[in-house]
Amino acid sequence: MVIxxxxxxxxxxxxxxxxxxxxxxxxxxGENESGSCTYQKLDLQARAIAVQLLTKVKPGDxxxxxxxYNAGIEFIAxxxxxxxxxxxxxxxxxxQHIKSLSQYQDRIVDCQASIVLTTHEFxxxxxxxxxxxxxxxxxxxxxxxxxxxxxxxGLADSWQPPKIExxxxxxxxxxxxSTGQPKGVMVTHGNVLxxxxxxxxxxxxxxxxxxxxxxxxxxxxxxxxGVMQPLFAGxxxxxxxxxxxxxxxxxxxxxxxxxxxTTSGGPNFAYDLLCQKxxxxxxxxxxxxxxEVAFTGAEPVRAETLGKxxxxxxxxxxxxxxxxxxxxxxxxxxxxxxxxxxxxxTIAYLDQKALTEDKVVVLTSEQPNAKAVVSCGHTWLGDExxxxxxxxxxxxxxxxxxxxxxxxxxxxWVAGAGIGRGYYQRxxxxxxxxxxxxxxxxxxxxxxxxxxxxxxxxxxYITGRIKDMMILxxxxxxxxxxxxxxxxxxxxxxxxxxxxxxxxxxxxxxxxIAHEINRTDLRTLNAEEVIGAIRLAVGExxxxxxxxxxxxKTGSIPKxxxxxxxxxxxxxxxxxxxxxxxxxWQQSEIPETDITDLAGQFFSD
Numbered sequence: 001m002v003i004x005x006x007x008x009x010x011x012x013x014x015x016x017x018x019x020x021x022x023x024x025x026x027x028x029x030g031e032n033e034s035g036s037c038t039y040q041k042l043d044l045q046a047r048a049i050a051v052q053l054l055t056k057v058k059p060g061d062x063x064x065x066x067x068x069y070n071a072g073i074e075f076i077a078x079x080x081x082x083x084x085x086x087x088x089x090x091x092x093x094x095x096q097h098i099k100s101l102s103q104y105q106d107r108i109v110d111c112q113a114s115i116v117l118t119t120h121e122f123x124x125x126x127x128x129x130x131x132x133x134x135x136x137x138x139x140x141x142x143x144x145x146x147x148x149x150x151x152x153x154g155l156a157d158s159w160q161p162p163k164i165e166x167x168x169x170x171x172x173x174x175x176x177x178s179t180g181q182p183k184g185v186m187v188t189h190g191n192v193l194x195x196x197x198x199x200x201x202x203x204x205x206x207x208x209x210x211x212x213x214x215x216x217x218x219x220x221x222x223x224x225x226g227v228m229q230p231l232f233a234g235x236x237x238x239x240x241x242x243x244x245x246x247x248x249x250x251x252x253x254x255x256x257x258x259x260x261x262t263t264s265g266g267p268n269f270a271y272d273l274l275c276q277k278x279x280x281x282x283x284x285x286x287x288x289x290x291x292e293v294a295f296t297g298a299e300p301v302r303a304e305t306l307g308k309x310x311x312x313x314x315x316x317x318x319x320x321x322x323x324x325x326x327x328x329x330x331x332x333x334x335x336x337x338x339x340x341x342x343x344x345x346t347i348a349y350l351d352q353k354a355l356t357e358d359k360v361v362v363l364t365s366e367q368p369n370a371k372a373v374v375s376c377g378h379t380w381l382g383d384e385x386x387x388x389x390x391x392x393x394x395x396x397x398x399x400x401x402x403x404x405x406x407x408x409x410x411x412x413w414v415a416g417a418g419i420g421r422g423y424y425q426r427x428x429x430x431x432x433x434x435x436x437x438x439x440x441x442x443x444x445x446x447x448x449x450x451x452x453x454x455x456x457x458x459x460x461y462i463t464g465r466i467k468d469m470m471i472l473x474x475x476x477x478x479x480x481x482x483x484x485x486x487x488x489x490x491x492x493x494x495x496x497x498x499x500x501x502x503x504x505x506x507x508x509x510x511x512x513i514a515h516e517i518n519r520t521d522l523r524t525l526n527a528e529e530v531i532g533a534i535r536l537a538v539g540e541x542x543x544x545x546x547x548x549x550x551x552x553k554t555g556s557i558p559k560x561x562x563x564x565x566x567x568x569x570x571x572x573x574x575x576x577x578x579x580x581x582x583x584x585w586q587q588s589e590i591p592e593t594d595i596t597d598l599a600g601q602f603f604s605d
Contacts, residue, residue, distance in 0.1 A: 209263055210238070388413050489533045511545065550579050
């Protein structure tokens with residue numbers, strides 16, 4: 001494989017060596033080919049966009065990329081155009097409602113963007129909304145807009161290679177968006193190329209590999225796994241809109257079968273979706289025998305899902321050894337650990353009670369209180385993962401012969417060439433997260449992931465998170481933002497006296513709301529109305545399904561001495577039935593349709 005120092009070099013090589021090879025094929029509706037491009041065509045578009053872009057901004061400026069889900073090829077061309085211009089790309093998702101446009105403002109201010117790149121159709125839609133709502137901020141209205149699908153390709157001849165190198169900033173990948181304070185991870189060309197090499201090696205990719213990706217391209221998994229990996233390795237990629245998957249999950253499997261795809265995947269919920277929504281007749285039409293790597297990550301990997309999916313799709317040619325659990329995050333470009341390809345994932349059965357005490361006690365699957373935890377594999381190509389006590393910053397004891405029989409769970413720290421440079425314009429947070437050092441070794445820095453886990457027999461197992469952040473159907477949610485939504489949704493709810501937390505229901509994390517009622521509303525409370533308002537508001541504003549609601553007596557929610565809500569205490573009291581509830585509602589089961597609805601919003605931030 002040719003060694004390049006920048007992503008631009010990679011595409012230039014491909015356009016020279018295999019100019020007419022199809023790089024990407026896009027299925028806007030999930031079924032029919034709506035666009036494709038060769039390496040030569042992509043290079044031509046990128047050069048033209050770069051030339052046009054540099055008439056409006058200068059190298060090093062930030063450009064916000066906002067493309068609708070059905071504009072896959074246009075997004076790739078614009079992203080590469082930014083890199084060809086030496087401009088820092090900032091990816092964002094296509095907000096559809098005027099209420100959400102203010103979130104563009106937050107992103108623009110945070111990254112100090114000079115221009116927005118999008119399609120002509122999407123630009124017209126957003127500009128029309130801004131004109132119709134004159135109260136929108138001037139920053140968004142006055143920003144320069146560029147319609148990349150209307151750039152004159154004749155400009156390509158004027159392109160000059162940018163002055164960039166491996167350490168040059170390529171793009172900002174935001175980690176939280178609307179669900180938390182935006183933080184843009186600074187990802188360099190070298191970060192991307194190293195991570196791409198790691199993925200190629202760990203996935204066992206080869207000359208005959210074919211990739212299919214439905215995850216949105218503005219998110220790290222879709223961008224690095226679906227756009228950069230095929231480009232890096234010169235592999236053909238079929239790309240789908242995530243909306244197509246949400247509307248008809250069978251289209252994913254149909255495309256896998258039709259194009260004889262070898263690598264594809266998604267979060268755990270996507271496999272649950274395929275177990276629930278596909279009919280026997282549809283499965284009978286599939287050939288999944290070519291599927292070599294069915295990666296799963298971005299949320300806890302469930303052993304139950306692996307087993308159920310394998311059993312259900314074995315008649316279609318699916319091999320259970322294709323399952324590939326992995327672990328990663330935007331701060332590490334994408335990939336951190338993964339198992340050895342073509343081997344069935346290792347599953348450890350742990351004592352649930354011991355886990356709550358940060359201890360690892362291994363049981364057999366038949367023993368009571370055993371919880372299945374799936375291995376996420378090991379690091380590759382010199383990267384490193386260690387387990388650290390987050391309070392003392394002392395590394396937890398390892399796997400050697402002298403290791404204790406009972407391991408301690410700690411925070412996962414990571415080092416390697418794929419770790420980003422930090423958070424854009426956030427020096428304090430960068431130092432705390434990207435420049436952590438062990439108490440007994442201040443000479444080496446690590447990325448603090450905020451995730452908890454342990455290493456057993458050289459493999460990483462994820463057990464939880466230090467902070468209260470929840471993962472609900474594959475999306476990260478900060479409880480304080482859901483609490484704000486709830487507090488504003490009905491006048492009977494007491495402001496700043498609510499808690500959002502999650503509980504395990506059938507192996508899945510589910511959302512519970514506990515909130516106090518105003519004292520003046522206790523006697524006249526219409527509990528059904530309030531609970532309905534909470535469910536509707538959280539669904540619309542936070543894109544999450546509410547499993548249970550507890551309306552509490554005034555002054556009863558657990559707090560610290562400083563007045564902070566004790567979410568863990570609320571969770572414990574909910575589970576043991578000791579919350580001082582005046583009304584409580586809980587779903588008797590999780591409707592399968594909820595998965596489909598929420599899949600359409602997956603990774604929208």
